[in-house]
Amino acid sequence: MKGVGLCLLVAAGGGIGCLRAASLRERERALGAMCRFVDWLIREIRYTAAPLDVLLHRASEAMGGDLPLFDTVETFDAWRAALADSVKNINFTDEDAAHIYRFAEELGRSDVAGQLTHGAFYATLFEERRKAAREEAEKRGRLELMLWTGGAAVLALLWI
16 A cells, blocks of 8 residues: 555655646747747738737637637727737746847837738747747756656655
């Protein structure tokens, strides 16, 4: 019976490590969704020149529910407010959140050429941050898994 408890302890440590690693991958996935959104938005601005309210309304369908950031909203200001709430619920760093807020604040403040330049800048920025998040998730994810599993194994050995 004691052996079963020890095995469960090590398995629980491994499970916690997996969950921690998954939360790191969530940030990379969310930044990837932001990259796709900005790329989509640039294309739509370039080829349709539709108002931002219309584009953001279409974005929820185009993004396929990737993130709550793209929930259907009626106005641009409502989207900004929804964005602020959604960013808090996703595993973004403070710097990621600041870039997303800045992107939303500056969006729509210029003509079409300015918006395209703005979008291209943030598409590059979000892609760089996504790559950094992927590297961090790979390195720290393995470390989290090993530390939690190893810690549980040491605890099990001490329990013997």
